[in-house]
Amino acid sequence: MIIAEGGHRVAVRTDEASAAYVGSYVTHCERSASPEPGRAVRAVVELNRAFGGMTMRALLGAEFSPGPEGSVTVFEVPFGEPLGDGAVTECRSELGRPLAAGMPSDFAQAALGGLAGDEGATAFPAGLLRVVRAGYDEVGSSELAFKLAGDLLRCVVDALLHDQDPLATVRTVVHAW
Incomplete structure (x- = not known):
């Protein structure tokens, strides 16, 4: 499903096979x-956000797997080599031209920061929230785009849990942009 508000567009879905990658x-x-019990959930978000004269783009998907109650939530982002020229853009996009599948090292920390939130963020149930889908644009992707995608994905997973x-959660986040 696609949500558009002003120059901001977001797509939310439960899977995106072409964005699978190995880091x-x-x-x-x-x-x-x-302390609440968790359950397995999966979500993928894609953003296309107009910002000044540029368009920020990022696709990020994760799976939450519940773990032993009372422990910790682990957030993981697999990544590859730094951003380079000439990436193959075969990853389907709901919001524009195709993306390159994967997570360059340039964006991994930003995606993790958005996904995990800060120390004061709402806690998740014990388990593992692992990024399993990602897509980027060599020109339009940035640390900020992946930080926003991580924030948005965190909100979507929390809503599903x-x-x-x-x-409704995505509309609230997009409206705040």
Whole structure:
């Protein structure tokens, strides 16, 4: 489903097979878990945000797998080599021209920061929230685009874990941009 407001567009879906990738490296962090039980959920977000004269683009998808209650939530972002020229753009996009599948090392920390939130962010149930889908644009992607995509994905996963409407959540986030 696509949500558009002003120069901002967001697509939300449950899977995007063409954006699957294998990262050679992983960046991660842990946060204290909430005491509530978790369940497996999956979501993919794609953003296309007009910002000044540029358009920011990012696609990010993750799976949450519940773990032992009372422990921590682990956030993981697999990534590859730094951004380079000539990436193959075969990843379907709901919001524009095709993207390159993968997570360059340039954007991994920003995506993790958005996904994990800060120490004061709402806690997730114990388990693992791992990025399994990503797509980028050599010109339009940036650390800020992946930070925003991580923030948005975190909100969508949280809504799914609490049986809330993820589209209402996305509309609220996009409206705040």
